[in-house]
Amino acid sequence: MFPVFLLSSFCCAALLLARPRALSPAHRDDVAAVQAAHRRPTQRSGGIAVFLALAAGAVTLPANLVQTYAALIAAALPLFLVGLLEDIGQPMTPLRRLAAATASSLLATVLLGLWIERVDLAAADTLLRFAPIAILFTSFAVVGIVNAFNLIDGMNGLASGIGSLTAMGLGLVALHAGQADLAQAAFVIAAALLGFLVFNFPFGAIFLGDSGAYVTGFLLAWMSILLLDRVEEASAWAMLLIFFWPVADTFLAMLRRTLAGRRTDQPDRLHFHQFTMRALEILWLGRQRRFLSNPATSVVIWVLASAPVLTGVVLWNAPGAAARALGLYALLFALTYLLGIRLLKRPRRGAIADGPFVPGARI
Secondary structure (H helix, E strand, O other): OHHHHHHHHHHHHHHHHHOOHHHOHHHOOHHHOOOOOOOOOOEOOHHHHHHHHHHHHHHHOOHHHHHHHHHHHHHHHHHHHHHHHHHOOOOOOHHHHHHHHHHHHHHHHHHHOOOOOOOOOHHHHHHOOOHHHHHHHHHHHHHHHHHHHHHOOOOOOHHHHHHHHHHHHHHHHHHHOOOHHHHHHHHHHHHHHHHHHHHHOOOOOEOOHHHHHHHHHHHHHHHHHHHHHHOOOOOHHHHHHHOHHHHHHHHHHHHHHHHOOOOOOOOOOOOHHHHHHHHHHHHHHOHHHHHHHHHHHHHHHHHHHHHHHHHHHHOOOOHHHHHHHHHHHHHHHHHHHHHHHHHHOOOOOOOOOOOOOOOOOOO
8 A cells, every 4th residue: 555655645746846837726716715714725636646546556456356446447537537627727517527427427337337236224225126226326326425525625634534534444344344355445545545645734735626536535435335235244324424424514515505595516614624613713723823723623523533434344234233323423413513503603702803603704
């Protein structure tokens, strides 16, 4: 795994030193975006480094898995290219991004002859016996994970850190299940992300961008599908626990925007990581220390996100217990979010310069 880590880091360093004109942040107005959490334009070319490291990682895998892994890299290419176009300043509509994610997922299904056949829920599993329904559900699930990782790519090290945790969680489950080759593939993904993380955290010299976040979500989603296909004892609920944080934050965003009468693809500043950063600034750090509050937020979220990942690893073959744990984490996530928003809306002494937290206001 170490060569993959080194290659990812080397490519990040090369991109930062070369500063290619096409990837210059001057092509975009990222800082003015409503969801922006940084105050200076930054390269979003990290996805290139991660993708190259992931592709090269095929040579480190066992021979029996190389073809499968190469097929996934090939299937991810349309999604990567669409994300890269967005990263270099070519606007991509939500429909185009959705089409690219769906195309990549369907391509992986064709190349591997594989789709989700069970979710450990009797009624749903009956429906998934019909291939057309199962293929559509697989595309829906993969597209959801892809977009979930893109939505949490808002702080220094957040998406890559959670992606690394997810990959290592899947790798540990694969080891428990006797699937050493899948474990190695999952650790390749973790190594590529950690190599990038060196430059992304804590100061945010470079970002994953859409291309990196999309490919990360795509490959991790398919790693879980491969595990469920190979290991009958593996629980789909445990897989969902391992992906809990990005899925929960995305579901909450969709629900929040729907209840507010807005489009679900319209960005806002109310993600869990955004209000966590605001809380750190109001309660301790102050607004002028964004260089501290941004990475500190990622550390807080890493700790919180690691709990369901570890639970999923422990309960990898216990669907009933994993489902109950998932319900508990979902309840805690919702209650913590609602309580946090309520507390931050209260004006506090000493916070006059920052002002109270107002949902939807610019930070």
